[in-house]
Amino acid sequence: MSPAPETLPAVLDEAARRSGSRRLVFPEAGQSCTVAELAHRSALFADVLLTHEVGRDEVVGLLAEPGAAFFTAFFGVLRHGAAATAMPALTGLGSARAQAERLAPLVDTTRMRHLVVAPELAACAEHLTRLRPTLRLIPMDAAGTVARTGDPDPSALAIVQFTSGSTSAPRGVTLTHSAAVHGVEALARACEVTGQDVWVNWLPHYHDFGLVTDLVQLFHGGDLHILSPLTLIRRPRAFLEYVAASGGTCLAGPDFCYQRMAEVADPDWISTLDLSRLRLCLNGAEPVRPETLERFARAVEAAGAPPNVLCPGYGLAEATLVAALSVPGAPPRIAYVHREHLAAGRIERVLPGDRAAKAVVSAGRPVASVRTRVIDSDGKPCPEGALGEIQLMGRSLTTAYLHDEAVTAASFDGPWLRTGDLGFLLDGHLFIAGRSKEMIIVRGVNYFPEDAEAVAKAVPGVHRERCVAFAMRPTDPDEHLMLVAESESEDPAEHTRLAGEIAARISGHLGLAAVRVHIVPPRWLPKTTSGKWRRGAARDRLLAEAPPARGR
Incomplete structure (x- = not known):
């Protein structure tokens, strides 16, 4: 052999x-090749x-x-x-x-x-x-x-x-080459990709999520269909129609793309599509929301898709994309933990309906090419059920940042890569809590930005649920949580009303009085090339514009 x-x-x-007749199809460019x-x-x-x-x-x-x-x-x-x-x-x-x-x-x-x-x-x-x-x-x-x-x-x-x-x-x-080959192979195995799969991808090839999933299908799957990233973002119905027409079995993307598809999938329309071949929808690159799992599953079920097609995972470019992945087709694991205790570093299970409950979706178990550990602030491995920084080691990982010895040295703990992500282990499953550098600390108490954002998104008047939270002036006596939300309204009075309502809801939900809210027009908030919010860039822009603060 x-x-x-x-x-x-x-x-x-x-x-x-082995199978050179498989095709790459680029429908919008009118191109294909084997x-x-x-x-x-x-x-x-x-x-x-x-x-x-x-x-x-x-x-x-x-x-x-x-x-x-x-x-x-x-x-x-x-x-x-x-x-x-x-x-x-x-x-x-x-x-x-x-x-x-x-x-x-x-x-x-x-x-x-x-x-x-x-x-x-x-x-x-x-x-x-x-x-x-x-x-x-x-x-x-x-x-x-x-x-x-x-x-x-x-x-x-x-x-x-x-x-x-x-x-x-x-x-x-x-x-x-070795790291990339191991990473692609590990993801293909974890996704159970075969030559019968038809992958429909919209993720840009300049992002690791797009490039690596393309390589997985090229090397191990069947036909690969690649659409422009703008198709899903601007025309999600057209994207779903293409998935149905091409017999797509696999998709990939951050949580927001599945939210976007669920938003437009009213039952009368989506029931006209045939998504019965759909089996795997990778969900990663940003926090996975339990409500997205439910809404998307319900939407595609009306088109004949099997249950549990969404497959949460965790990864980063440094690991050739994937570090942990759920079992395809398995029901999602959701841990309901006490929000305040989690922010303080302790995991306490609570009932789903508990007012203090924070729902955290499992990213699954580490893939074959990666070892995972969770480290406390003293650099010691955390036991199961304790919050800490996620560190990775394995054959598919980077060993350096290009031409940057200082960043490389700061990013490794011996052979372990410091991810900067916070998480915990329960029953061998990895749960992602957030980014350590984005933790909001107000008067010595930790808050996750996603918790404030989840509250604000539900307030009527927030444009397309677009908002970000971050720490503002993180020193006494004026430290506070700042939330920036987009609104279509141009009325200053409506901005004041909306900001006050958002601030009141966040204060009530988090038990935090030091909350301020600023309202901005649509498309003000910056995103990364993969569609994730850039909280630090939003804070920098807000400071540059020096707006009057609204809220409490």
């Missing part, structure tokens, strides 16, 4: 030999890099919309022996100049010399070269004349993945 392939190009070639064609085209693209004098071991940027050309270039770069980083840009998301300004720090962080550019983002690339004149552009639609099939060393750098929101101060996660 031949040894298992240990690099991403070798895994692609093995998939092409896995075998992708393997061959990527070998030709490696020749393009050679003619452009791209050095081995350098980091090459990829700037493209979803399409076959991106994956051709991605694997071509890896075959050449260089590392690839997908740049976060899409047409329709700001001007070409504005996007170029956001990309310039990524060029600096990677010390990038070459950028492979698709025609649809040529204007952005041109602006970028004006900002960084030493950057050389390579057309993504170029074709080589010789198929170059060299295989890099498994320990060589393969992917640089920028963490969510890291654009002004970019932090590049480095993944070797």
Whole structure:
């Protein structure tokens, strides 16, 4: 028996030999190709890099919309022996100049010399070269004349993945071929992916959730359909209609995308769809809300989907996406714990209807490539039922942040990666409580921002449940919890009324008088490229604008 392939190009070639007729479909671009064609085209693209004098071991940027050309270039770069980083840009998301300004720090962080550019983002690339004149552009639609099939060393750098929101101060996660292969394999096994699966993906390829789930399906599944991220966000009904028409079995995304689909899935409409093949909907990258599990399950059940299709998990770019995952098809595990005691670091089970109950969804158990532990503030392992920082170790993890020794040193506790996430273990299952750096401390008492946000979202007048909470002026005598909520109203009197109601509800729910609320227009709150709220960026913007505080 031949040894298992240990690099991403070798895994692609093995998939092409095994089942090369499987297809990648890009319906909005009117493109498709087989896995075998992708393997061959990527070998030709490696020749393009050679003619452009791209050095081995350098980091090459990829700037493209979803399409076959991106994956051709991605694997071509890896075959050449260089590392690839997908740049976060899409047409329709700001001007070409504005996007170029956001990309310039990524060029600096990677010390990038070459950028492979698709025609649809040529204007952005041109602006970028004006900002960084030493950057050389390579057309993504170029074709080589010789198929170059060299295989890099498994320990060589393969992917640089920028963490969510890291654009002004970019932090590049480095993944070797070996780490990426182990991570993709672990996720495929945990998801029980087979050649019968049809994966419909909308997640951007420049985010780890999108890229790694694409690779899982490319290497281990059946056909892969990739839509624009804007399709689900702007036209969730059209996305669900496509899932039904293509016989989709697997989806992935953060909690908000399932909220979005459940919002538009009225029974009369969704019952006309056939979602009976849907079996797995990965839910991760942000806190999983119990109400989302219930609403989405109820919505797709009306279209014939089996129960418990939502599969909560926990992951991060540093772990090649996945660290823990629930069992596909199993009922979700929800722990109801005392909110105040949890914030203080203790886990006390309460009844679901208890006024102090906080519902926390299990992320499942660690996947095969990862070991997990929870550490207290003294650096000692926590027993089950105690809150602490989640740390990870395993074959699919990064070992460094690109060109940043100080951040790398601060991010590891010996061989263990410090995630900065708070969680606890119950019955061997991992529960995620929040981010340690986002914990709100007011007069010595801890509060989770998600608790305040959950209260505010339910207040009529908050636009599309869009709000964030964070600590403001965290020093005496004026420390308080600040919540910023979006509203469609332009009436200052309505803003005052809405802010007062939100503040009163949060104060009553959390037992906290030091609450202030500020109302902003729609689309004011910043998000990451994967759709997560950027609480720190919202606080910085609020401080820059110096608004009058409303609330208590």
